[in-house]
Amino acid sequence: MKTSMTLVAAALFAALSVSCASQLGGVSSMRGADVAASDKAPQAMPDYVGKKPGLQKNIARTFPTQPPLIPHAVANFDEISLQENQCLSCHGPDKYKEKNAPKLGDSHFKDREGKQQAASSASRHACVMCHAPQVDAPPLVENTFKSVELPVKK
Ligand code: HEC
Numbered sequence: 001m002k003t004s005m006t007l008v009a010a011a012l013f014a015a016l017s018v019s020c021a022s023q024l025g026g027v028s029s030m031r032g033a034d035v036a037a038s039d040k041a042p043q044a045m046p047d048y049v050g051k052k053p054g055l056q057k058n059i060a061r062t063f064p065t066q067p068p069l070i071p072h073a074v075a076n077f078d079e080i081s082l083q084e085n086q087c088l089s090c091h092g093p094d095k096y097k098e099k100n101a102p103k104l105g106d107s108h109f110k111d112r113e114g115k116q117q118a119a120s121s122a123s124r125h126a127c128v129m130c131h132a133p134q135v136d137a138p139p140l141v142e143n144t145f146k147s148v149e150l151p152v153k154k
């Protein structure tokens with residue numbers, strides 16, 4: 001009796017080890033390749049979506065401190081350099097009225113000490129560091145994210 005119990009236990013252990021090993025061998029990562037394989041070349045970047053500024057609605061924000069997403073095309077004015085920033089030529093404080101564009105957020109006029117100033121802060125110069133243009137792409141992995149239900153500024 002004792003021997004047969006030991007044999008059964010040994011057989012179970014062996015079966016378990018085999019099934020674990022075969023599962024480990026087939027581990028695949030979220031990027032779709034075997035963990036041990038080298039990275040796949042990235043897919044070609046799809047074009048940004050959106051038409052000329054002035055033709056679309058703003059995209060609803062999903063949490064209170066979110067930098068709003070860019071709803072319009074950026075193809076011809078996404079180059080931001082020391083000399084040039086075309087985003088400011090529509091959204092800047094001296095241009096937004098004439099261009100009928102939303103003005104930079106109030107927070108963009110605070111200096112490092114939090115004091116309000118007339119010109120937009122240099123720390124906000126690289127707009128696309130926070131504001132993302134949009135592409136038509138499915139989510140990389142399924143998720144169940146739901147927008148907060150707080151009153152979010154539109
Ligand atoms: C030719 C003028 C123009 C230029 C250049 C421009 N925008 Fe806009 N932007 C607009 C207008 C007008 C809207 C209102 C939505 C619409 O009609 O597309 C807007 C909307 C936005 C919004 C949404 C604001 C909100 O409250 O939801 C963001 C963010 C934004 N733009 C960022 C940028 C950034 C960053 C750049 C530079 C890469 C840029 N824009 C360049 C005119 C412009």
Ligand code: HEC
Pocket residue numbers: 065066067068085087088091092102103104105106107108120123124125126127128129130131154
């Ligand atoms: C460090 C991150 C950051 C950078 C850089 C930044 N923004 Fe923003 N932006 C935000 C956040 C967060 C908000 C929403 C809260 C607020 O209004 O400050 C916002 C709001 C806005 C709005 C909507 C304002 C409103 O009244 O609803 C516009 C338009 C905008 N930004 C344009 C720009 C442009 C153009 C630039 C570049 C010159 C820029 N932002 C740089 C984070 C950023």
